[in-house]
Every structure is written in structure tokens, then in C-alpha cells.
Amino acid sequence: MRSIRWLSLLMAIVLLGGVVVACSSDDEPEDTGSDVEQVDDSTNADDGEMDDEDADEDDDVAEGDVEDVDGEEMDEDMAGGMSVEDVMADSLGVIELGPDDPIEIGAMFVLSGPNESLGVDSRDGVELAIDTIGDLLGHQVVLTAEDSQCSPEGGQTAATRLAADENLVGVIGTNCSGAAEPAIPIVCDAGMVMISPSNTAPKLTASDRPASFGCYLRTAHNDLFQGRVAADFAYTEQGLRKAATIHDGSPYAEELQNVFALRFQELGGEITAQEAVNVNDTDMAPVLTAIAATEPDVIYYPIFTAEGGFVTAQARDTAGLEDVTLMGADGLFSADFVDAAGEAATGMFLSGPFVGDSDLYDDFLLALEDKYGRGPLSGFHAHAYDATMMLLNAAVAAAAVTEDGGLVIGRQALRDALYATTSYEGLTGSLTCDEQGDCATGEALAVFEITADVAADPEGTWPPGTVYQP
Amino acid sequence: MPWSRRLRRLHPTDVIMGIVGASVIAVVLYGSYETLRSGRYDGTDWFSFLVAGLTQGSIYALIALGYTLVYGILRMINFAHGEIFTAGAMTTFYLATWLSGKGWLTADRLGSAAGARVLGTIVLLIVFSALISSIVAVVLERVAYRPLRGAPRLIPLITAIGASFFLQYTLRGLYGSGIRPYPDVSVLNRELTFGGGYSIAMDEVVVIGSAFVLMLALVAFVQGTRTGMAMRAVAEDRQAAALMGIDVDRTIATTFAVGGALAGAAGVLYALLFRQTQFFMGFIPGLKAFTAAVLGGIGNIPGAMLGGLFLGIAESIGPFLFLEGLGIPSPNQLKDAIAFTMLVLVLIFRPTGILGERVSKRA
Structure with a gap:
């Protein structure tokens, strides 16, 4: 009996320890990062010389x-x-x-x-x-x-x-x-x-x-660029003034939505909510309801295929979000995502890699068709x-x-x-x-629109048409 | 007992646990108070949270019942249960796509003849998926668990984890590793509106309703039929049941079949709600359902139902009610933390779960 009590105490301590670690973990990587840098300054100097030569x-x-x-x-x-x-x-x-x-x-x-x-x-x-x-x-x-x-x-x-x-x-x-x-x-x-x-x-x-x-x-491209382009597009081109963002805790999504939010505010827009989901989440209704309560004009969620599909499909079913503009980024830029989201993806904007017309690229597409019998799958x-x-x-x-x-x-x-x-x-x-x-060149990025045709047959029509290029 | 003696018998751990419990409750109450005071969400929002939680929770509950049934009768955790759920959902994908191509899932409104056909098709899909899942569960029991019936308890547990991986990658081999989108049953996207802005989507009604019917059916089966009685007898005392002339192996196989059928039905409901299936999809719901089963008291049928619904609602409302008011950014990200913290707390204060029987070790 006594051992069970001690065990439960131990569990409580572990739990508290977990909370403490979770709260403090943000600072740790930075510390180690700076240590490493200091140590390696000397080697860097060597590299620099070599570069010069x-x-x-x-x-x-x-x-x-x-x-x-x-x-x-x-x-x-x-x-x-x-x-x-x-x-x-x-x-x-x-x-x-x-x-x-x-x-x-x-x-x-x-x-x-x-x-x-x-x-x-x-x-x-x-x-x-x-x-x-x-x-x-x-x-x-x-x-x-x-x-x-x-x-x-x-x-x-x-x-x-x-x-x-x-x-x-x-x-x-x-x-x-x-x-x-x-x-x-x-x-x-x-x-x-x-x-x-x-x-x-x-x-x-x-x-x-x-x-x-x-x-x-x-x-x-660097997301400092991509987030900026997305915010410019939403604010200037689409005339949207209130934005909410969703990320999935990954470094990609978290930083990108942050760049977007900062730029959007810089332009004069308002960020109503910065929410997050977890990778492998399926039920987005709670987070979407919370976002709907802040009445945004646009939701920007630069996350990945599975969760992005759930967010898109469920956003259209959430009261108050029926007509909101949906925007994603290159993590969602594939026919698979449109498959996953279904018809709900119609009218959605995605920023993603864009390759301008050139002879080189035409040859590439021909070679691709030749080798695999299909067009490109993503960007x-x-x-x-x-x-x-x-x-x-x-x-x-x-x-x-x-x-x-x-x-x-x-x-x-x-x-x-x-x-x-x-x-x-x-x-x-x-x-x-x-x-x-x-x-990266900075040229190879554009905003695409998922039209009804693309939503109906993503594989056959990929990639979608562009609506904005920086 | 006089107070002084009671105080003296108080173990130091009890004091610390009491403080831990009290501080958690204080934080939760403070967070909720702050959230409600800020008025960020109105009644319709809370209603949406509740409905979303109930929907997700009823799927957890259906899966949790499979864990609890098997645990009740064999005292083992069938970790492959999440994959049984996947097997039903993914196999039914083909039937659903085919029927959808024939227009059986299309209707203008549910009241019409076409609407009745849509509901009939959904029932058909649920039955088909339940059938596939129970076949997988029974075969799994026959091949992987029955030969180990007499082995120490740890061995079937490890086997279950192995079986889980085996099934997962078999499904990957059969159906590919990409996402298979379920056909969109557009008529279920309609909202059922009440006055004052309160509304509930039809697919949520279908999921909650089907889950409720299935749970009632399970209780009726376990409490009201001879097979159900046999299951309860085997759960209580396997040897005595065998001596009374009950075919124990057969009863155990039936238990797996019933648990599998519920998981298969949950698979279709999940797919109707979220419209995506993938070979890995059973892992997280399986884990959550296991949590729900333990939360409610593993081995206890009403406990699994309650645990599932409780977990679903806690996940949906918890982050916004408890954490938002504390000023934590992006609270929704912490919903799993809430779910598992709750599990740990329940296990500390009620080690047998909410509805679990208090088993006295001293007896």
C-alpha cells in the first residue's frame, strides 16, 4: 500500500517536472546554439581564408x-x-x-x-x-x-x-x-x-x-520572402484587413505565419488570432470555432497536407467561416492536398513555387512526361x-x-x-x-488560386493558374 | 476517529497530493473565470465546442469499447485495435466510392426518398465496415493471441504491439501510403439550426446518433442475450465458466468480433466526418481511445463510453476554457496535454478510473 502511495507521489513529481521542462524548453536550444558558435569561430576564420584564396x-x-x-x-x-x-x-x-x-x-x-x-x-x-x-x-x-x-x-x-x-x-x-x-x-x-x-x-x-x-x-525561397508575399497579396491585392493564422508547431509553419502576421500588421491590418493545431490532429472544429469568434476576413495556415485538408474541409462547415478567404503556402502546394480537402478547396489561395516559361523548363516537362508518363506532382x-x-x-x-x-x-x-x-x-x-x-532567385514564387476545375480534378489540372506574382 | 488521530495517520504523500490536486483545481478555476470574464466566446461558440467534443468523443467511445471488452475478458490490452479500426475504414473506402459513383450518396435534402437512400447507404457502409473489422479482429485473435493464452501477461502485450505494426504496414501495402479521400456526402454538411444562432451540422448528428444506437445495442447484447451472459461469465471467472459448459475460446472470439465491429463502425463515422483515410489513421484515435478506456475504468463498459465522451469534450473545450484565460498563446495546441494530464490526475486520485470498481488488494 505504502509503495503505491510513493509511486503516485513520484508520478506527480514527474508531471510537475514535465510542466517545468515544457515551460523552459524554449530557452535551451538558443543557449547551446550560442555555445557552438563561440567554439567554432576559430574554424570559421580558417574557412574564410580559404574562401578568399x-x-x-x-x-x-x-x-x-x-x-x-x-x-x-x-x-x-x-x-x-x-x-x-x-x-x-x-x-x-x-x-x-x-x-x-x-x-x-x-x-x-x-x-x-x-x-x-x-x-x-x-x-x-x-x-x-x-x-x-x-x-x-x-x-x-x-x-x-x-x-x-x-x-x-x-x-x-x-x-x-x-x-x-x-x-x-x-x-x-x-x-x-x-x-x-x-x-x-x-x-x-x-x-x-x-x-x-x-x-x-x-x-x-x-x-x-x-x-x-x-x-x-x-x-x-526563404520564408521571410514567402510570408511577405502572402501578406502583401492578402492586404493589397485582396483588400483583406483582418487575418487569423494557424500553425502546426513545426519550425516551418510557426515562422512563416509569424512573418505573415508581422508584415500584415506592418501594412495596417489586424491579426485577430494566432492559433495552433497538432500534427495528426483531425478534429479542427474547436480551433475553427475559436477563430470564428474573432471574425477574420482571411485565415492563413501554412501547414501540411493532412492537417491542411482537415482545416479546409471543416472551415467551410464552421458557422461564421463560410465565406472567409482561405490561404495556404507551399506545404499545401500539391494535388494531394486538394484531394484531401475536396470541394471545400475551391477559391483557396496558395503561395508556392512558380517556374516561368522557358525552353529549358519545356524540355524538362517533356522529359518528365517521357519518363513517368505524367506531369509534375507538386512544385x-x-x-x-x-x-x-x-x-x-x-x-x-x-x-x-x-x-x-x-x-x-x-x-x-x-x-x-x-x-x-x-x-x-x-x-x-x-x-x-x-x-x-x-x-534562391526570388522570382520563382507566385500565388495560385484553386479554381472549381482544379478542385474537381486536381491531378489532371495541376498546377493551378497564378493570380499574383511579386 | 478523532481528528488528532486522523491527522497523525495522514501520510506525507497524501498531503502533497492534496496540495497538487488543489493547485490544479485552483489554476483551472482561475483560467475558466478569466476566460468567461473576457467574454471572448458567446453561448453559440461554447455550444459548438461541446458538439465538436461530443462528436469526437463518441468515436473515441466506440473504439474504447473494443479495448475494454477485450481487457475485461482477457486482461490484455489489444494495441492492434487502432489498426482494426483503420482496416474497416480503408476497405469501406472502395465501397463508398463505388456507391457514390452510382449517386447513392447524393440527395438534395434528407427528407426526400434520395435522402432516405443516403442514410440507408451509410448504414450499409457501417455494416460492411463492421464486418471487415470483425473478421480482421477474429483472425488476429485466432492467429496471434490464442496460441499465447497460457503465457505470462507481458507476452500477449508485446505481441499486440507487433500485430499493430504488421497490420499497419499490410494496410500500407494494400492501399498505398497516400491519403484516400472519402466521398463528400454534401447533404450532411447542412446545418440544423435552432433559434438564437445555435446550430449543429447534420454529419455530427449522424455520428453522435449512430454511436448512441450502437452503444445501446452493445449494452442490450451484453446484458440481454445468452452470448452476452457467457461473455460476462468468462470475464468474471474463466475456469468456472468453462466448468459450467461455456465454450471459452468461442466466447473470446465473439468478444473480439463485437469489439472489432464497433471499431469498424467508428471507422466509417470517422471517415464521414473527416473525409480522409490513410494507413496510419488509427494510431492516434487508438491511443486516445485507450486513454478514454483507462479514464473510465478499463474493463467497464459504461466507463469506456463515459471516458470517451469525457475525453472528447475535455479536448475540445479544455484548451479554450482553462488555458485561454491564463494568457497562454495558441491554447489549442495543448489539447493533448490536457487530455493526458487529466489521465494522470484521474489515475492518481482514482487508480481504477472514474467508474472502475475499487479492487481491494488486502482482501
Whole structure:
């Protein structure tokens, strides 16, 4: 009897402890973050010097390769103009490939679950880039794709698996910023580079990001931009004055709705509620009722497919929200979401990746149709294609051909070459990477409208038409 | 007993637990007072919260009954129960889509002949889903649990977790990993309005009504039929029941079938309400229903119903009533925290659940 009492006391203490931890957890990551930064200042300085030395050289190389890679065969001495000795002296280590070894690149995307089409779409882009490039310095390029899900656990697992492969040149991924956070340090510690085609959370490339994020770049737009565009559209174009937001606790959604809210208020609008749901929630009626009580003109919920579908479908059934404008962001930008939401998605606005018409993109779509017999499933295939092209170009720039026809690639040189990418003409426009790893062009974003036609047959009509471009 | 002696016998833990309980109640009361004082939500909003909670809660209750029935008779937690729920809902997806294509789920209003056909189709879907789920449950019992009948209690528990994963990934293999949207029964999106802005959606009426009918049917079955009597007898004392000539294996299989049928019915109601099915969809409702079963007193049938409804309402109203007034931002995010805190508190102060019998260990 006595032990049961002590046990219940223990439970109470654990409960209280849980509350205390939950309340204080916000501060902890920041503390560790700053520690890491301080420690790594010295190494940063070294990197900086290296950058200075190599920057000019790399610039030339990167640009030169863009043209070469398009299909022409490359001479052996074209391989980045580096000697084998230079490469072998690389500070981060070297990838050594035999004459018959393929060049391996990794990918981690959402390949199952409700956001599957987001990941498959990105994987299509990577595969087509590999097809386009064909042989690289006489080596085949092979892809290892892992399922990183849309969760921190998934990102960690996928990154650990990929990082275990010593020959891997770099990783394309992830789709979700939440999955990227734990994945980036793992990939970076393995000396590899990581380029994401669809992470948009600002903190991944913020100026105060930890040094262990130093191998990370992205071709996707930053949410500081996306949230601003969405707010401008809602306030200026649509003339909406009262907005409510919903996020799902993920770094992506939380930051994006915050950027939106700040911009919306800056423009003169009012934020009536900033609510949150949980991933895997299905019953949105309570949160929507709470929002309806604040009488907004627009609800902005930059969350993901499953929960977004529930919010959309149930918003139309909630008293007071029948005619409210619904807005989402690129996390909902797929035919799957419209399927999930059903007819309720009609009239909804989504901000998302937009690829302007170009011959390059037309060829891409033809190749996609040819290979898979369908159009794109979501919006980040072009970003994934560009990311892969940039990675492979940088690999060539950092490579040297050995006497027996093998290949050595310097990891630090590869990283430097990637960060030095300037005016690379990709599908999404002209990409130049800054020192924080943001390579997006700023052109490749638009607001789309889900019309009745799209709602009736999402797969057949994807992507929907644009209504606003910044 | 004089007060002085009672005080002396008071264990220090009792004092601390009392303080914990009192402070939780104080915080809750203060939060509720502040929320109500602010007048942020009016009566119609609270009514909407309540209805949403009741709807979600009746689905929890139906699933919770499966946990409780099996626990009552076998003293094991069937962790694969959430997947039995998924199996029914996902298989019925094909029947629902097919019938919807034939126009059986379309009507202008419920009062018409077409409306009656819609309701009939929903009953058909519920029966079909219940059938599929009970077949899965019975096969599961036969293959995974019956061979372990004599084993220590931990072993069937681990088996249940394994079975849960097995079923989940079988369903993924069969139906794919993407979302399967259920057909939209547009006539159920209508609101049933009362005066003063109070309204309730038809699909919520259908879900609550069906759940209520099913629960009544279960009580009638357990209390009023010979099989039900056999189930109660086996639950009370398996050996004695066997000696009285009851086929224990058969009775246990029936229990799984009944629990599975309720989960299958809940699957269709869930799909009608939320219109999305996916191979992983049973996990969270399964966990919540398990919580509801424990909350109400596991092994106790009215307890599971009460626990389910209680949990649904607590999740729906709790964050806005208790937390909003405390100035916590985005309170809805903490609804799971409320649900599980409530579970812990109930277990501390009433270890056998709200309606659970007080089992005296000293006897």
C-alpha cells in the first residue's frame, strides 16, 4: 500500500517536472546554439581564408562548367583545373573513386505518408537532372534516395543512413524544414554538402545559424520572402484587413505565419488570432470555432497536407467561416492536398513555387512526361533539378582525375565551389548563393488560386493558374 | 476517529497530493473565470465546442469499447485495435466510392426518398465496415493471441504491439501510403439550426446518433442475450465458466468480433466526418481511445463510453476554457496535454478510473 502511495507521489513529481521542462524548453536550444558558435569561430576564420584564396578560381570554374556539363564530353584536364595533389590535400577529406566506381549522390525526401507527392516530385527533379547530365568525367552518377518523412526523427534517420556511405558526394534534401534541422549537422559532420530544394524556414540560413550548419544551402525561397508575399497579396491585392493564422508547431509553419502576421500588421491590418493545431490532429472544429469568434476576413495556415485538408474541409462547415478567404503556402502546394480537402478547396489561395516559361523548363516537362508518363506532382521539381545540377557541377570543379582513370574529389573544395555559385542559369532563374547558403532567385514564387476545375480534378489540372506574382 | 488521530495517520504523500490536486483545481478555476470574464466566446461558440467534443468523443467511445471488452475478458490490452479500426475504414473506402459513383450518396435534402437512400447507404457502409473489422479482429485473435493464452501477461502485450505494426504496414501495402479521400456526402454538411444562432451540422448528428444506437445495442447484447451472459461469465471467472459448459475460446472470439465491429463502425463515422483515410489513421484515435478506456475504468463498459465522451469534450473545450484565460498563446495546441494530464490526475486520485470498481488488494 505504502509503495503505491510513493509511486503516485513520484508520478506527480514527474508531471510537475514535465510542466517545468515544457515551460523552459524554449530557452535551451538558443543557449547551446550560442555555445557552438563561440567554439567554432576559430574554424570559421580558417574557412574564410580559404574562401578568399579560392574564390576567384572557383567562380570561373563554376561558370565554366555550367556550359560544359550540358552534354559535351569533357577533357580529363577540364576536371576543375585542380591537380590530384591539390585535391588530396583537402582539409575536409577526399572521396576516392576507382575507374569504374560511380559518383554517388544521396537524396532524402518525404517518400511516404500524406506528403508523399511533395517528395516524389522532388525526387523526379533529381532523377531527371542525373539523366540530363549523363556521364560525369567518365563516371556514371547514381542516386540513393531515403525517406526522411516530414519529421525530425525521419530526417535524423535518413541523414544517419546517408552519412554512413563514405563515397557520397552530397545530399539533396530534405523537403520539410523540421526534418532538415537534425539532419544538417549529421550530413555536415560527415564532410558532405546538403542542398535542399524545398526547405523554407528562415533559421536554416539565418546569420546566427550554428557552425554545424555550414555545409547547407538551398535553392528554395526563404520564408521571410514567402510570408511577405502572402501578406502583401492578402492586404493589397485582396483588400483583406483582418487575418487569423494557424500553425502546426513545426519550425516551418510557426515562422512563416509569424512573418505573415508581422508584415500584415506592418501594412495596417489586424491579426485577430494566432492559433495552433497538432500534427495528426483531425478534429479542427474547436480551433475553427475559436477563430470564428474573432471574425477574420482571411485565415492563413501554412501547414501540411493532412492537417491542411482537415482545416479546409471543416472551415467551410464552421458557422461564421463560410465565406472567409482561405490561404495556404507551399506545404499545401500539391494535388494531394486538394484531394484531401475536396470541394471545400475551391477559391483557396496558395503561395508556392512558380517556374516561368522557358525552353529549358519545356524540355524538362517533356522529359518528365517521357519518363513517368505524367506531369509534375507538386512544385519543387525544378528547384530539385537545379540543386542537383549545382551539386554535380561543383563536384566536377572540386575533382581531379587520377592516373588510372579514377577520380578524387575534395570535400572542402566542393563546399567552396557550391557556395561560390554565381549566376547559374537554372530552371528557376539565375541562382547565386550567398555566404549563408541562400541560392534562391526570388522570382520563382507566385500565388495560385484553386479554381472549381482544379478542385474537381486536381491531378489532371495541376498546377493551378497564378493570380499574383511579386 | 478523532481528528488528532486522523491527522497523525495522514501520510506525507497524501498531503502533497492534496496540495497538487488543489493547485490544479485552483489554476483551472482561475483560467475558466478569466476566460468567461473576457467574454471572448458567446453561448453559440461554447455550444459548438461541446458538439465538436461530443462528436469526437463518441468515436473515441466506440473504439474504447473494443479495448475494454477485450481487457475485461482477457486482461490484455489489444494495441492492434487502432489498426482494426483503420482496416474497416480503408476497405469501406472502395465501397463508398463505388456507391457514390452510382449517386447513392447524393440527395438534395434528407427528407426526400434520395435522402432516405443516403442514410440507408451509410448504414450499409457501417455494416460492411463492421464486418471487415470483425473478421480482421477474429483472425488476429485466432492467429496471434490464442496460441499465447497460457503465457505470462507481458507476452500477449508485446505481441499486440507487433500485430499493430504488421497490420499497419499490410494496410500500407494494400492501399498505398497516400491519403484516400472519402466521398463528400454534401447533404450532411447542412446545418440544423435552432433559434438564437445555435446550430449543429447534420454529419455530427449522424455520428453522435449512430454511436448512441450502437452503444445501446452493445449494452442490450451484453446484458440481454445468452452470448452476452457467457461473455460476462468468462470475464468474471474463466475456469468456472468453462466448468459450467461455456465454450471459452468461442466466447473470446465473439468478444473480439463485437469489439472489432464497433471499431469498424467508428471507422466509417470517422471517415464521414473527416473525409480522409490513410494507413496510419488509427494510431492516434487508438491511443486516445485507450486513454478514454483507462479514464473510465478499463474493463467497464459504461466507463469506456463515459471516458470517451469525457475525453472528447475535455479536448475540445479544455484548451479554450482553462488555458485561454491564463494568457497562454495558441491554447489549442495543448489539447493533448490536457487530455493526458487529466489521465494522470484521474489515475492518481482514482487508480481504477472514474467508474472502475475499487479492487481491494488486502482482501
